[in-house]
Amino acid sequence: MINEKKEKSKWQHFVDWVNGEEAIERPKKISLQKINKKKLIILIRKYIWSRRKKTALHLIMCTFACMVFIGILLHTVSTLPYFGGSTNPASNEVVERYIESGVEETGASNIVTAMILEYRAFDTFGESCILFLAVICVVMLLKKDAAEETEEEKAFDQEEENVILKKVANILTPLLFLFGCYVILNGHISPGGGFSGGAIMGAGLILYACVNGQKSVQRFFTYKTFLRINVISLLAYGILKGYSFFAGANHLPDVIPKGTGWDLLSGGLILPLNICVGMIVMCTVYGFYALFTKGDI
Amino acid sequence: MSNLMTNYYEAAAVILFGIGFMNLLLAKNLIKKFIGLNIMDTAVYLFLAAKGYITARAAPIIAQGTAARVEDYINPVPSGLVLTGIVVSVSVTAFSLALVQRLYKHYGSLDLDEIMKKAKKEEKV
């Protein structure tokens, strides 16, 4: 073991450390009486690569590297076009097209929503799939197989004993749901949309579960409902957008009329797509919470 | 230097990115590493959104009854990109925290060095 360590050069140590193969070890305390010259050399070597020295070296090197990194990036920033300038290369003809004919083409007055759900809808579809994949990965990692629960997990089923907290939370939960619905439904005419509204509704569910115990949420939101809402929303999104893909980028003008601008029922496909995304985000957010607490939805 | 004062949003974003990167490298605790990763994420979003901002122009929500002119609104493309990024970053955070919980259950520690040592020991057995 010692011979092996001796043969390794400093560079080899460094390479091993970068690859994560060498764990940092504390030097063993050896009494000073029995040390001969050979052992002394080994000791010094061990000290050089000991934990304290190494962490100090690590710290200095990391700080230096990061400072150099920040310096290079700051130099790059100082040669960028000016902040807030209207002639930046980023504001090119694409932006002009989006803003000037966005309302006419999509019916949505919020250009950001029109962009992410109409012009670049497949991007958002992929993102919804990422959310679904993330929650499925968390299910694989944290879902329990056995039915028995530990004491800690049972605590999440109990009702909150504080009366004020409980009453206030029970009043707030429907208001949060209402606000979430408002944000989702008005996503195309005002700031907001599926992502933020879904997260607000998920937060409402989490508040309800915190106060009334998770058993009370399981009465209407089980693992089966969770999967059904998620899969149906994803499928609906895929089919609605996939149709316009195969029909030569034409949407469903006969089925869902575009409506007049600035109305709630305008924007054609954007409203149903927003609802789909909102449902996916709500299920994902509550799914994360339930899996992180009890390991079961 | 004067350019840095003009591009102060970008400069702050770059500094935040460096701090987050340093946190990611230096912190031994896994949870702190992930907080550093989140700071790096938000720094990138700040940079993107700052590149889309144009002085004295409104948010890209067309007001009713006016003609949509490009001179009145800021660049909507970075906002859309960042909106996508925020939601992806939260799912990445949730996934990594689930992994951290599993690691803690198995090794009983959050320290990366300790986990590596124990994993090595297990490999030898």
Next chain:
Amino acid sequence: MLIENLLLLFLIVCAILVSITKRLLRAVILFTAYSVVLSIIWIFLQAPDLAITEAAVGTGVTTILFFLTLKKVNEIKGTDDK
């Protein structure tokens, strides 16, 4: 202009404090403060969509996930980050 600079300075100070603090709980709370201030900055950058999303997702959900993880790994009583 001044308030924007102050908010950006607050972000940098929060980020540095996150990396030098010893307690995990404190680090998570500092990160929450960071997210809240960031959602104000989105308003200054004329991106209200991002402000709402950051306030709901970045501040709410991420913090809840971090706190639940801290509870699961028994760090919530304030043991040191060794």
